[in-house]
Amino acid sequence: MNSLSHMLPMLTSLDLSSTLAQGPLPAAMSTITLYHYLFTSAALFCIGLIGFLTRRNLIIMFLCTEMMFQAAGIALIAFSRFHLNHTGETFVIFILTVAAAEAALALALVVLLFRRKESLDASVWTELKG
Amino acid sequence: MIEKLSTLWPEITLLIAATLSMILGVSPSLAIRRLCAPIAAAALVIAGLLAYGDDPRAATVPNLALPHLAQYGKVITAAIGLLLLLLCVGLPDRDYEAKLARGGVFDALRNTRGEFYAFFLFSLTGLMLCAGADDLIWLFLALELVSLPTYIMVAISTSRNRSMEAAVKYFFLGALGAATFLYGFALIYGATGTTYLPKIAEIFQAQYAAGGLSGIAVAGLVLSVIGVCFKIAAVPMHFYTADVYQGAHASVTAFLAFVPKTAGFFALMLLLATVGWASGEATTSGLPQPLHTILWIIAVLTMTAGNVLAVLQNSVKRIFAYSSIAHSGYMLVGLIAGPVVGDGSLQSSGLAAVLFYLVAYGVTNVGVFAVLASLEKRKAGAAAETTDEVDSISDFRGLCSTSPLLGWTLVISCVGLLGLPPLLGFFSKMPLLTSGIRAGEYGLVVVLVINSAIAAYYYLRIASTALLESPDLASSSTVRPVGIPTRPIAGLAAAACVVALSLYTITDFARFGAKYDLPHKQVIPAPSAPSAKEAPAKSPSAPSAPAAQPQANVPGATTTN
Numbered sequence: 001m002n003s004l005s006h007m008l009p010m011l012t013s014l015d016l017s018s019t020l021a022q023g024p025l026p027a028a029m030s031t032i033t034l035y036h037y038l039f040t041s042a043a044l045f046c047i048g049l050i051g052f053l054t055r056r057n058l059i060i061m062f063l064c065t066e067m068m069f070q071a072a073g074i075a076l077i078a079f080s081r082f083h084l085n086h087t088g089e090t091f092v093i094f095i096l097t098v099a100a101a102e103a104a105l106a107l108a109l110v111v112l113l114f115r116r117k118e119s120l121d122a123s124v125w126t127e128l129k130g
Numbered sequence: 131m132i133e134k135l136s137t138l139w140p141e142i143t144l145l146i147a148a149t150l151s152m153i154l155g156v157s158p159s160l161a162i163r164r165l166c167a168p169i170a171a172a173a174l175v176i177a178g179l180l181a182y183g184d185d186p187r188a189a190t191v192p193n194l195a196l197p198h199l200a201q202y203g204k205v206i207t208a209a210i211g212l213l214l215l216l217l218c219v220g221l222p223d224r225d226y227e228a229k230l231a232r233g234g235v236f237d238a239l240r241n242t243r244g245e246f247y248a249f250f251l252f253s254l255t256g257l258m259l260c261a262g263a264d265d266l267i268w269l270f271l272a273l274e275l276v277s278l279p280t281y282i283m284v285a286i287s288t289s290r291n292r293s294m295e296a297a298v299k300y301f302f303l304g305a306l307g308a309a310t311f312l313y314g315f316a317l318i319y320g321a322t323g324t325t326y327l328p329k330i331a332e333i334f335q336a337q338y339a340a341g342g343l344s345g346i347a348v349a350g351l352v353l354s355v356i357g358v359c360f361k362i363a364a365v366p367m368h369f370y371t372a373d374v375y376q377g378a379h380a381s382v383t384a385f386l387a388f389v390p391k392t393a394g395f396f397a398l399m400l401l402l403a404t405v406g407w408a409s410g411e412a413t414t415s416g417l418p419q420p421l422h423t424i425l426w427i428i429a430v431l432t433m434t435a436g437n438v439l440a441v442l443q444n445s446v447k448r449i450f451a452y453s454s455i456a457h458s459g460y461m462l463v464g465l466i467a468g469p470v471v472g473d474g475s476l477q478s479s480g481l482a483a484v485l486f487y488l489v490a491y492g493v494t495n496v497g498v499f500a501v502l503a504s505l506e507k508r509k510a511g512a513a514a515e516t517t518d519e520v521d522s523i524s525d526f527r528g529l530c531s532t533s534p535l536l537g538w539t540l541v542i543s544c545v546g547l548l549g550l551p552p553l554l555g556f557f558s559k560m561p562l563l564t565s566g567i568r569a570g571e572y573g574l575v576v577v578l579v580i581n582s583a584i585a586a587y588y589y590l591r592i593a594s595t596a597l598l599e600s601p602d603l604a605s606s607s608t609v610r611p612v613g614i615p616t617r618p619i620a621g622l623a624a625a626a627c628v629v630a631l632s633l634y635t636i637t638d639f640a641r642f643g644a645k646y647d648l649p650h651k652q653v654i655p656a657p658s659a660p661s662a663k664e665a666p667a668k669s670p671s672a673p674s675a676p677a678a679q680p681q682a683n684v685p686g687a688t689t690t691n
Contacts, residue, residue, distance in 0.1 A: 038320075045313055052306055061302055068309030075316040083323035088316075091267050091325060095312065098274050102305060105281060109298050116291055125295040128373040 037078030044071035056122045058113065062106045069099050137184065137262060140177035140204050141255050147173030148251035155244015158236045160227075166247040167219045171212060173251065177258070178208025196403055202485060203261025203396055210388055210492040211254045213627075216620035217381045217500050222246035225289060242286045249279035253389055260393045266315045266325035269397055273311070273361065276393040277304050280386060287379035296377025303360060303370040311357025311397075317350030318404075331404040338416075343405070348418050354401050355425065361394030362458045365431040372439075375451035380519065381617070383447060384499035387454045388492040395488060398465055399481055407468025407569075417466070425466050430577050433459030437584040445521045449588050450498055453547065456581060457491050463578055464562045467569035480565030483558075490546075490558035493627045497543030500621025501529075501536050504614075509607045518607075523592060525609050528601030533611055536618060539625040541593045546628045548589035549582060554628045557635040 048067035055061055073092045080088025110120065117124050151166040181204030222243045230236060256275030263269040281304060285297035319325050321344050322333040337343050360367035375383045405417055417425070436456030443449045464487065467480030506517040507525060520526070530537030542553070549555030559582065566575040611618065 041316075045309075048309070049306075052302075058298065058302075062305070065302070065305035065309055068306070069312060072309065072312040072316040075313065076319060079316065079320035079323075082320070085323065087267075087323075087325050088319055091270075091316075091319065094267055094271060098271065098308075101274075101278060102308075105278060106301060106305070109281070109285060109294075109301055112285065113294055113298055116294060122298075125291075125298070127292045127295055128299075128377050 034078055034082045037074060041071045041074040041078070044068070044074065058110045058120050058122055061122065062103075062110070066099060066103070069095060069102075137200070138259075140181040140184075140208070141258050141262075143173050143177045143180065144251045144255040144258070148248040148255070151247040151251065152244045155247065156238040156241065158238075160230075163241075163243055166243055167215065170247045170251055171215055174208045174211045174215060174254070178205055178212075181205050181208060181258070196399055196481070199396065199399065199485075200262035203392075204258045206485075206489050206492070207254055207257045207261070207392070210489070210496065213493070213496045213620055213624055214381075214385050214388065215250065216616045216623065217384055217496060217503060218246070218250060219616040220614040221287065221379060221381050246283065246286060249283050250385070253277075253279040253283070253385075257389055257393050257396075260396045263396075263400055264327050266319060266327070266330075269327075269400060270312060270315055273358075273393060273397055274308060276390055277308070277361070280382075280390060283382050283385065284374060284378040287382040290377075292377040293379070296374045299370050299377075300374045303367065307357045307360025307367050309357070310360075311354045314350045314352070314354030314357055317346050317353060319350075321347035321350055327400060327404055331406070334405050343418050348420055351401065351405065351418070351421050352424055355398065355421065355428075358394045358397050358401070359428060361390045361397070362461075363391065363455050364458050364462065365428050365435055365455075368432065368435065368455050371455055372443075372448045372451040375454070376445060376447045376521070380447065380499045380503035383450075384496050384503075387450070387495050387499070388488075391454070391458060392488050392492070395461060395465070395484060399484070402465065402468070417468075422466070425462060426571075426574065429459050429462035429466060429574060431459075432456070432462060433577055433581040437581045440588050441584065443588075444523060446502065446523055446526070446592065447519075447521055449523075449592070450495075453585065453588070454495070456585060457487075457547075459581070460559065460562055460578055461487050461491075463566045463571065463574045466574065467562075467565040467571060480562065480569065483561030483565050487558040487562060490554045490628075490631065493624050493631070494543050494546040494554060495624075497539050497621050497624035497628060498547070500617055500624060501540040501543070504536055504611055504617040504621060505609050506612050507607050507609050520609055523595050526592065526596045527599045529596040529609075532601050532609075535622060536611065537596045539618075539621040540596050542625045542628055543621075544589045544593040546632075548586055552632060552636070554632045554635070557632065 045068050048064040048071060051064035051067070052061055055064065073095050076088035076091050076095075078088075080086060080092075113125070114120060147169050150169055154162050154169070155166050157163050181201060184201055184204075223241050223246075226241055253276050256272050256277075256279075259272035260269065260276060263272055281297055281301040284300055285294060287293055315325075318330065321337075322330045324330060324333070334343060334347065337347065356366055359365065360370075363371045375386065378386060402417065402421075405421070407417060433456050436452045436454070436459055440449050440452035440456065443452065461484045464480035464484040467483075469479030469481055502520060505520045505525070507520050508517050526537075526540065528537075529540060546553040546555045549559045559578075563575055563578060566572075566578065
């Protein structure tokens with residue numbers, strides 16, 4: 001948390017500090033590099049994927065896909081800071097919007113299914129197979 | 131960015147129509163609610179004309195790798211969208227309107243007509259945007275705009291439990307696919323620092339010149355391709371296909387088999403165009419080896435899994451679902467072959483073959499699903515309302531004698547999908563084969579041919595059931611046409627398109643080849659052209675012989691000497 005609060009003023013003054021990428025990073029940043037963020041995001045993505053494949057509760061499965069979306073968001077923000085442009089951050093704003101739309105859709109579908117069978121378990125729904 | 135708006139009039143037209151349809155769809159007056167479908171049709175016609183009249187060179191930022199993709203994609207979207215719309219008319223709210231006609235009170239919350247047409251148009255808008263994408267953010271949003279409405283269309287297509295199940299399966303795997311290619315896009319951005327596709331292509335070229343793509347770029351491309359495999363129903367992400375196609379109503383299934391698949395292929399083309407295809411000795415482009423290997427494996431597995439699993443099915447919808455997987459595999463061959471060496475343009479390539487195949491597959495597919503949607507099955511002795519969709523092959527027994535138009539539509543579409551020579555499937559599959567041969571992908575071509583032979587089994591099984599067997603009069607259920615005239619019309623229109631396009635390709639083969647410069651025109655004369663020049667020198671006795679003949683004679687001549 002401490003290092004994050006050090007980062008914030010730097011993120012807001014990107015234009016002034018455009019030489020930072022080449023020069024040595026200040027002390028507060030040197031402890032957290034791009035790779036830490038990428039590792040976090042890859043870990044989140046994998047946890048989401050494993051959760052999606054192993055859990056059978058519809059809401060948990062949906063949360064796992066959301067986690068994978070946010071993993072991509074973290075990677076984009078980190079890359080955006082690394083490349084010193086705002087494209088990645090713009091991308092993340094769009095991702096948040098799409099994720100909100102997906103959440104609305106997912107919850108509507110889950111409610112619809114719950115009303116039919118009074119269960120959130122995906123394995124109840126096995127009419128289609130072959 | 132503002133000048134980009136002027137290229138978006140087709141999409142804007144569709145969005146306006148979608149909004150109108152959402153508003154009019156909840157009107158208490160039936161006459162106004164019925165306007166939704168004509169408005170959607172008018173919007174598609176206008177959008178198609180706008181896209182057709184668009185000069186692709188006038189675009190402010192032409193996509194250099196694929197200069198005609200935007201215009202071509204928008205026009206075929208509008209054209210096949212119209213056929214799909216014909217198929218979907220009368221689907222939303224059919225039971226609800228019947229209840230209203232018996233004296234129910236209209237409730238705007240319970241009716242889905244406006245939403246259905248609006249989502250239909252939103253999805254087609256997404257497809258058009260996908261064709262014109264030049265930015266990763268744009269591409270991501272377009273792909274999501276294609277898919278999100280289809281989840282709802284599946285859920286509201288029928289009121290059966292299986293539609294809900296199909297929708298939720300489709301949604302969850304769709305979200306998984308979206309997250310995967312989104313992560314891939316993030317990595318591509320990380321490797322290049324930009325989301326603008328032409329700029330990405332430049333940076334990749336620079337990386338090639340400096341000794342190869344960075345690992346993060348390759349990882350990003352691989353993840354993007356695997357994620358997009360969900361849209362085209364290719365192997366690692368194909369599990370949903372059969373269930374979803376079976377659970378959704380046949381009209382919506384036709385939509386699912388064309389729209390997301392086309393969007394996926396557009397996205398794949400745009401993504402692969404950033405690395406380019408291998409061009410002989412040039413080392414500044416070409417699919418990176420891991421990506422090429424993965425695409426190769428995906429193509430082989432997709433073709434084989436699709437066809438082998440289709441053979442095992444009895445449900446017609448599942449057969450066509452698996453055949454849809456197989457067709458994606460065929461198209462991947464063209465995608466791997468890529469454009470012709472030294473010419474990055476769209477016009478002389480495996481990509482052109484894929485684009486033509488998409489139209490051929492889309493049209494033929496509408497024919498098949500229109501027949502499925504036009505028939506319903508009623509159990510003997512059951513109440514008049516309890517009808518079921520036709521699903522097993524035996525439901526089609528003697529269809530050509532009981533309802534000849536539907537029967538022949540089914541036969542033409544099945545044979546067209548199979549690719550027997552006089553019909554469209556052959557003329558769309560051949561460029562794929564020749565582009566594969568040109569690119570040196572002999573393994574893929576062999577797999578493609580073997581799979582086409584496997585596919586003959588189930589296509590001919592359906593066609594011969596309809597054509598040769600006699601109707602089963604002793605059966606406990608009767609199959610009869612649904613009372614919605616637009617569905618058979620959609621099927622007939624599709625069959626007519628198949629026949630017309632086939633005739634066009636046959637009668638005008640030379641001009642067709644010249645116009646689109648399809649690979650078969652280049653590859654077949656290529657070996658004979660030099661030998662025709664050498665022929666007078668080597669065998670002056672037969673200067674008027676066909677070009678191929680001297681070539682065949684040369685080994686014989688050397689052995690006798």
